[in-house]
Amino acid sequence: MTQHMTRPLLQAQRVYKNYGANEVLKGVDLDVMPGTVVCILGPSGSGKSTFLRCINHLERIRSGRISIDGDLIGYRQDGDKLHELDEKAISRQRAEVGMVFQDFNLFAHYTAAENVMAGPVLVRGEDRTSARARAIELLTRVGLADKVDAYPRQLSGGQQQRVAIARALAMRPKLMLFDEPTSALDPELVGEVLDVMRALAAEGQTMIVVTHEVGFAREVADVVVFMDQGVILEQGPPTAVLNNPSNPRTQSFLSKVLT
Amino acid sequence: MTTEVQDTPRTGELEIRAIPPKHPWRWAAAAVVVLLAAMLVYSMLTNPRYQWDVVFSWLLARTILRGLLLTLALTAVSMLTGILLGVVFAVMRGSPNRLLSGAAGVYIWFFRGTPLLVQLVFWFNLSALYPRIVVGVPFGGPELTALNANALISPMTAAFLGLALNEAAYMAEIVRAGIVSVPAGQLQAASALGFTRMTTMRRIVLPQAMRVIIPPTGNQTISMLKTSSLVSVLAIPELLYSAQIVYARTFQTIPLLIVVSIWYLALTSVLTVAQGKIERRFSAGEET
Numbered sequence: 001m002t003q004h005m006t007r008p009l010l011q012a013q014r015v016y017k018n019y020g021a022n023e024v025l026k027g028v029d030l031d032v033m034p035g036t037v038v039c040i041l042g043p044s045g046s047g048k049s050t051f052l053r054c055i056n057h058l059e060r061i062r063s064g065r066i067s068i069d070g071d072l073i074g075y076r077q078d079g080d081k082l083h084e085l086d087e088k089a090i091s092r093q094r095a096e097v098g099m100v101f102q103d104f105n106l107f108a109h110y111t112a113a114e115n116v117m118a119g120p121v122l123v124r125g126e127d128r129t130s131a132r133a134r135a136i137e138l139l140t141r142v143g144l145a146d147k148v149d150a151y152p153r154q155l156s157g158g159q160q161q162r163v164a165i166a167r168a169l170a171m172r173p174k175l176m177l178f179d180e181p182t183s184a185l186d187p188e189l190v191g192e193v194l195d196v197m198r199a200l201a202a203e204g205q206t207m208i209v210v211t212h213e214v215g216f217a218r219e220v221a222d223v224v225v226f227m228d229q230g231v232i233l234e235q236g237p238p239t240a241v242l243n244n245p246s247n248p249r250t251q252s253f254l255s256k257v258l259t
Numbered sequence: 260m261t262t263e264v265q266d267t268p269r270t271g272e273l274e275i276r277a278i279p280p281k282h283p284w285r286w287a288a289a290a291v292v293v294l295l296a297a298m299l300v301y302s303m304l305t306n307p308r309y310q311w312d313v314v315f316s317w318l319l320a321r322t323i324l325r326g327l328l329l330t331l332a333l334t335a336v337s338m339l340t341g342i343l344l345g346v347v348f349a350v351m352r353g354s355p356n357r358l359l360s361g362a363a364g365v366y367i368w369f370f371r372g373t374p375l376l377v378q379l380v381f382w383f384n385l386s387a388l389y390p391r392i393v394v395g396v397p398f399g400g401p402e403l404t405a406l407n408a409n410a411l412i413s414p415m416t417a418a419f420l421g422l423a424l425n426e427a428a429y430m431a432e433i434v435r436a437g438i439v440s441v442p443a444g445q446l447q448a449a450s451a452l453g454f455t456r457m458t459t460m461r462r463i464v465l466p467q468a469m470r471v472i473i474p475p476t477g478n479q480t481i482s483m484l485k486t487s488s489l490v491s492v493l494a495i496p497e498l499l500y501s502a503q504i505v506y507a508r509t510f511q512t513i514p515l516l517i518v519v520s521i522w523y524l525a526l527t528s529v530l531t532v533a534q535g536k537i538e539r540r541f542s543a544g545e546e547t
Contacts, residue, residue, distance in 0.1 A: 056451055058447060058450060058451065087455055087456065088455065091450075091453045091454065091455050092453065093453075094450065094451055094452070094453045095452065095453030096453075097451070098451075099448075099451035101444060101447065101448060101451075103444050104444075105442070105444035105445050105447060105448035106445075106448070107445055107448070107449075107463055108442075108445070108467060109463075109466050109467050118449075118452065118462075119452040119453065122454065122458055122462055123452060123453040123454060123458075164448075167448075167452070168451075168452075171452065171453070
């Protein structure tokens with residue numbers, strides 16, 4: 001490996017998060033090297049989606065620090081206190097991180113191309129003509145060159161999710177977050193979305209993927225992380241975590257999903 | 260297996276035809292309706308008490324047209340104020356601050372829960388409740404300036420306040436329904452792309468909320484046009500009261516009420532067509 005000398009792109013240190021009395025994250029530590037794919041597995045309610053949403057500050061944390069490229073996310077540190085940044089600064093940080101949701105969340109009143117153009121035009125102020133050219137290029141890359149002017153409701157789930165991936169890529173993100181991107185899809189549509197993600201990984205895009213697709217994790221991930229009850233129980237190369245898990249809870253989870 | 264297509268059925272061979280069902284009662288009902296309509300038209304043409312010559316002589320009379328103009332002005336100003344206030348109350352209603360959302364809730368409850376006619380008369384008589392309207396330090400502090408409520412609340416002010424404040428309560432609910440109709444996931448997607456709350460509201464929420472807001476707002480406008488006739492009780496010379504002034508003098512009650520009805524029908528028809536046009540403009544992304 002050549003990456004162990006470089007600095008991690010994402011550093012999460014002792015991240016805690018709670019909803020009222022319910023502790024969702026209990027000290028999560030994770031480093032993600034540039035150009036790598038990290039897959040987070042774990043039972044529902046383990047806090048993996050919440051952790052993902054803390055990375056672009058869609059959720060506030062209670063304590064700890066999350067930084068991307070050395071830039072503290074969502075907060076300004078002042079001694080042992082974190083002060084939340086203002087809206088503008090948070091928006092600027094979010095623009096650097098792409099996110100793909102379980103339910104696609106395309107803008108229903110925009111066509112596929114307009115969805116992809118939304119970030120560059122409305123956030124970065126790019127000119128519409130060049131943004132549209134780039135949107136068409138990205139839609140072609142995800143195999144939707146013929147759906148440029150279709151509205152979301154005219155597209156299948158798999159097609160919508162591929163538009164959502166193109167929309168996130170349009171911002172040229174340093175890091176892509178995938179929150180169970182295939183969980184809402186009919187089984188026959190899962191493959192087309194995983195294909196796009198596989199191609200992205202091959203191009204060297206840094207990605208964190210919360211997923212139940214163990215096969216995808218085994219094949220594509222550089223690091224597999226197993227989370228349960230708000231902590232990371234185990235992390236390492238897929239062969240180690242998936243084939244020879246050391247923690248009994250990982251073993252029991254894998255025995256359930258692999259049968 | 261091959262089948263031959265026959266141009267004409269052979270004689271003696273059974274021809275199978277589907278016979279559409281017959282609806283004798285539909286025809287009977289239609290005949291009754293036509294009969295009744297013919298009777299109505301006949302009576303309208305032959306009953307001299309309709310006084311069609313009087314109707315046509317007043318239809319474009321100056322006093323009627325002036326009343327019509329005032330009706331249009333009252334509708335426009337009250338609707339616009341109602342929509343603006345409605346947006347404010349809708350946003351307050353959705354605020355995480357309980358006091359703000361509670362206050363908006365009480366406002367809506369009060370203005371939707373009492374008849375508009377009662378509200379109008381209330382505003383008209385406001386000076387009986389508060390003879391002086393004082394600008395200054397509240398709870399008995401010094402006064403900066405005091406105004407005579409009787410002079411401030413003219414019948415026109417009372418009419419405008421009554422219509423607009425009542426409309427705001429209905430519009431608040433309509434706007435609120437529009438805002439909550441936009442799926443929360445889209446707001447998250449916008450945040451994740453780096454949209455500010457303002458951009459999200461303007462580019463993502465409102466354009467989609469419009470589809471939900473516009474049809475009932477059109478209905479409210481049409482309804483307001485007709486409801487504004489209620490302010491005739493405050494002696495405001497809008498369309499209805501202008502006609503009432505005339506027939507109080509000439510006793511041509513029926514012909515003048517027909518004049519008024521013709522104008523209301525004409526205006527609501529125009530508004531209905533306009534409403535349809537606007538609704539079609541805002542339905543992008545809807546068609547499949």
